Amino acid sequence: MAGILIIGEVQDGAISAVSDELLAAACKLVDEGVGGGISLAVMGDDLSAVTAAQAPGADRVIRMSNPALKHEGTGGYDAPVLAVAALNESISPDIILFAKTDFGAVAGPRVAFKLGVAVAQDCIDVALDSKTGRVAVTRPVFGGNALGIYDFNGDGTQVATIRPGVFDPVEGEGSGTIEDFDVSNAVAGVRAVLVETVIQDSEGVRLEDADVIISGGRGLGGPAPFEQLQELADLLGGAVGASRAACDAGWVDHSYQIGLTGKSVKPTIYLSVGISGASQHMAGLSGARNIVAINKDDNANIFKSARFGVIGDWEKVLPAFTATVRDLAG
């Protein structure tokens, strides 16, 4: 076995939390018997602040620094794909893990195509298949209504993207080695380079990190009620999310969208307001610990997953709930 290669991501100069989740997936595979160690590679223009201590569980951290990989390896795809392909050739891992982030969801399949191997997207589990000695992955299928376990054909490198929020990040400090991998030849022929990234301003807690999420759907009837959701989210130190129907209607930006084609979240409390609970929405909630639903339709699908539910008009329920929270908050 040649080991596990994680394509980590860098945020504000350091290895990001989503990479720690990939490390948890890799550590699980090692516990099950995958040999060869765990390598975590990061890409960027200036990786001088990246240390091995930021990667608990990794045997080595590999820095690939090059101007073509600026924007911390999270923007543009040609150069990162060429860099990962070169690293793959050098260390021949058994499996390459990406996070299913905006970057990994696009770069992962491109790397697989470049290597001529299969890719499994949006995996929620990885496990050593004792019969084949290769890694098998679990993916939600049919809009999240069932789970499929997939083997990879052949004996080449496997590529998988892992859904954020399904593995608890490895905590603590890493004690692996750190090394630099020169990608200047690999990226020399790159045809497209990202010249600018425009980061959308947002205040407060990120949806992906929020412990409390107040989420609105088409049942809200328009954009204005999202202010009430924001007020409650602020009182609880949480974030506001939305269904795709609310985003498609233009009531809130698509960055609020939770679900199959939106974000995966893992709050302790997910309060859904006027959301039916379609399977594509629920697909983003597999990590939510307690779903609380306000919906006027007692047959709404959301109630099948809700721990607590209020059958009623949100316009009556929500203001009373918010007032109570405000009183309790003092």
Ligand SMILES: Cc1cc2nc3c(=O)[nH]c(=O)nc-3n(C[C@H](O)[C@H](O)[C@H](O)COP(=O)(O)OP(=O)(O)OC[C@H]3O[C@@H](n4cnc5c(N)ncnc54)[C@H](O)[C@@H]3O)c2cc1C
């Ligand atoms: C390929 C694909 C991908 C998709 N990806 C996503 C995704 O990532 N995320 C996502 O959310 N959807 C996704 N969808 C869409 C999904 O199928 C649903 O259409 C969508 O989630 C419905 O949004 P909703 O629950 O807000 O609206 P609706 O289904 O219209 O539900 C509105 C709910 O509000 C309730 N309601 C109405 N008025 C009130 C009131 N006054 N008080 C209380 N309750 C009220 C109604 O009873 C109803 O249950 C996807 C669909 C496809 C085909």
